[in-house]
Amino acid sequence: MGRDVVVTGLGLVTPLGQTTESTWNGLVDGASGCGPITQFDPDEAGLRTDIAGEVGTDTGVINTDILVDDRTMGRYAQFAVTAAAEALDDAGFDPISPAWNSDRVGTSIGSGLAGLSEVEAAAGDRPSPSFLVTALTNLAAGHVSICIDARGPNRAPGTACSAGTHAIGAATDDIRRGRADVAVAGGTDAAISPLGVGSFEAMRALSSRTDDPEAASRPFDADRDGLVLAEGSGIVVLEARDHARERGATPYAAVSGAGWTGDAHHPTRPTESGDGLRRCVEQALSEANYEPTAVDHVNAHATSTSVGDAREAEALESVFASTSTPPVTSIKGQIGHTLGAAGAIEAAVVAQTISKGIVPPTANYETPDPDCNVPVVTETRKNEIDVVVSTSAGFGGTNGALVLEQP
Amino acid sequence: MSDNQDVGARVESIVADRLRVGQEALNDETRFDGEALNAESLDMVEVAEAVEADIGVHVPDEDLEEIETVGDLRSYVVERA
Structure with a gap:
């Protein structure tokens, strides 16, 4: 390694x-x-x-x-x-x-x-x-x-x-x-x-x-x-x-794992059931030597589009099927979508989350969507965070994931 | 040719052009999701954007979702042109 x-x-x-x-x-x-x-x-x-x-x-x-x-x-x-x-x-x-x-x-x-x-x-x-x-x-x-x-x-x-x-x-x-x-x-x-x-x-x-x-x-x-x-x-x-x-x-x-996958499916639309992102997160966790149960928090890509968020939620649900999906935040509710900067801004925010033991909220999450069956963090919360997954997905069907943890 | 016929013909021509089929393959009953056109959501957006650029009628997402056939689109646009 x-x-x-x-x-x-x-x-x-x-x-x-x-x-x-x-x-x-x-x-x-x-x-x-x-x-x-x-x-x-x-x-x-x-x-x-x-x-x-x-x-x-x-x-x-x-x-x-x-x-x-x-x-x-x-x-x-x-x-x-x-x-x-x-x-x-x-x-x-x-x-x-x-x-x-x-x-x-x-x-x-x-x-x-x-x-x-x-x-x-x-x-x-x-x-x-x-x-x-x-x-x-x-x-x-x-x-x-x-x-x-x-x-x-x-x-x-x-x-x-x-x-x-x-x-x-x-x-x-x-x-x-x-x-x-x-x-x-x-x-x-x-x-x-x-x-x-x-x-x-x-x-x-x-x-x-x-x-x-x-x-x-x-x-x-x-x-x-x-x-x-x-x-x-x-x-x-x-x-x-x-x-x-x-x-x-x-x-x-510490950065302990990364995932890299391609959807090979469609220029803009994610694969059905979020399969590409699921494989990506699983690869990152495998590189980090963690079971999904070890993950305390997900900083999601979720950009607020109808299809993208639903596919990501499906991907997360299937990764964490053996347990329950950990609390999920998308900071794009406050920042918007910064495209190629997003994953890096989110990685820096995850580093702060781990270091401070504070999880930032997902702004504007008011009405749960049955197509997005993940526990969304709505208020800033303070708790010890050991292992976090951060996800990204882009046009062309390109996925990325990072696992960050306590140093 | 009346204005309505003209607008209707332009809608058909946009559909044929954007979805890369011959205009003769289209009639009012042709379904966008059927075998002849096989249009997915991004194709429909492409058609709607071309309609707006060419004819000046904006088709918002919620209306676009309801449009199933070439005839649906033609009457939607003719009514608003």
Whole structure:
């Protein structure tokens, strides 16, 4: 199996705030990051949808002005650089200190739509020489590695809404196998643009509850009618346990398993009965050497779509058939769906859940849906949490799951 | 050709185009979920979006779910065009 991997730093840029602390406090206090779109005029763009989860203009923990260059970094990459700076600082690393062993630091940051809004803005004009580097999927990972001098494995999964989870799973393997001692891993997306919102609207994937943005994203609720598109980034610092111990770092959690499956079924629709996600969670638990009975909590992918949530609930029901499904939370009720960032933001939230013994709620869950037969957490609760499963699923039928546990 | 006939013909042409079948294979009784069209939900959304772009009639999800045949869609759109 190789070396144990622990999480020693967290960085978040979300619609609830541009730090881990503000995001976490927003989640446990029941705040909402969903509201009217301000980045463009939805009416002018001919869209019915005028709500989203936008990242605000408050500042992060670290002054990233010196790192963020908007001429060469797309918005998705700027989020990742900001979150990575916080995560590294949180882990107690300083990339300009002589102790920073840059060859042994990996970067693994996924994105679903990456520079979609940059492509949209550039279309029709002669591109600027820096256009491509503001748009390529791997440039969040690229820019972060340049900013922090990380010369180890460099990777950018483009697996839609599973990208963040896959990035963390793959970086965990880098450390287990000895390719790196430290990895800066996560996901990022920033697709609140006419094309980004319009694409999901055209598929009828978005909630039409536009008169009540805070109530629009309602995972597992019987009255859910689609997702709220959101933007942000989640970054975790992963580290070999012995490496963290030697430098006296206190881990939040350990990453003990990852699952990877494909549905091989349909471009957008999950397999009947959620079979692909079920196999994915089972694989992650098997890698972590846990029976389903060991799991205390599930941080679900549930995006508030009619079919997706029901299939995920079926997958969980079948994984936990031998026992009862542990309490399930989807933080998308408050944050919305951040696409490729979602799994990484959720992994960081799970690390906090384990470290603090606090489970955040699922916002807007009011009416149980017989098609979603899982115990949904509706109020913030405090209890000892040892083992958590976090799930992701993306277009193309790509699934990811992580098992995190007490370090 | 009256406006209604025109709109009706455009609906049929959109269905044929989006679902990649010959227009001669369609009549008012043709079911979207039947053998000829074999349309799933994303196909129906595709048809509805094309109707909105071309004819300017929005078919919301709850109404789209009730539309079973080409004739259902034609009369829905003609009534609202």
